[in-house]
Amino acid sequence: MLNNQVNEDIMLSLLEENDAQTLFNLVSSNKAFLSNWLSFPSVTNKPEDSKSFIQRSLFRFVNREGFWVGIWYKGILAGSVGFLYFDWKVKKTEIGYWLGEDYTGKGIMTSVCTAMVNYAFNELKLNKIEIKTAVENSKSAAVPKRLRFKHEGTIRADEVIGDILHDREVYGMLREEWGRKD
Secondary structure, three states: OOEEEOOOOEEEEEOOHHHHHHHHHHHHHOHHHHOOOOOHHHHOOOHHHHHHHHHHHHHHHHOOOOEEEEEEEOOEEEEEEEEEEEEOOOOEEEEEEEEOHHHOOOOHHHHHHHHHHHHHHHHOOOOEEEEEEEOOOHHHHHHHHHOOOEEEEEEEEEEEEOOEEEEEEEEEEEOOOOOOOO
16 A cells, blocks of 8 residues: 555555645645544644654554555645554454545545555455444545445444534445445
8 A cells, every 4th residue: 555546536655754744734724624523633733743643654554553645636635544453353444534625525535445445355354344434424424325334333422523522423344245236
């Protein structure tokens, strides 16, 4: 997953330290939009915060603990997607994702998540992938629904964003289900 050309417009690549300013600029210009559903924008206050995030992600990648990659749309950083952890015993992971507001509604995240699922099942040989979304975040939930993930339940009072306590929906896909048409 060092570099993965998803289609002619979308490429995924590991974020490197020299991407810190670009990542910081994207998060800063989308802080209000992203802060509706994610906690990290509120603690991203300077380029060094993005650099630290990238360093942690690279460390986790090297240690096979999970990682984040940049989503490059037509050569511009549009967002990020990652495997939040790897449970090698159970052979599962969770995908997390976000896009800058200008990049939503273009089918980017559905294509990106398809590539991530294929990588997890075909390269990493995992058995299960989860995606969790805030109950009220219908745009984010549309991605696992489009990819035919199964709704596995709701985790009540699971995360605080700003001052709001959110319930989260859990969607899951097993390797044996991926690609089936039923």
